[in-house]
Amino acid sequence: MNTATISLGASTSSQSRFLQLALAGLLGIFIVGFTGFSHIEAVHNAAHDARHSMAFPCH
Structure with missing residues (x-):
């Protein structure tokens, strides 16, 4: 009986993780x-209260 190990790709490389973090940061910025x-x-009115609650100036 021959058994094989199947990799589901659950682990990510450090380069892939860095790319994901960088893209998430750029999207946030x-x-x-x-x-x-x-x-x-x-747009201004939709985010007005959230900006002020985080001390982000908008005026």
Whole structure:
């Protein structure tokens, strides 16, 4: 009887993990920057209270 080990890919390499963290950080910076400095009134009003609760200036 021949048994084989199956790898499900649960482990990630350190390079893959770094890439995921970098992309998540860039996405976060883009979202905060877009909502924080947007001149679109709907975007500004939608995120206004959240920005002030985190001490992020928007005025």
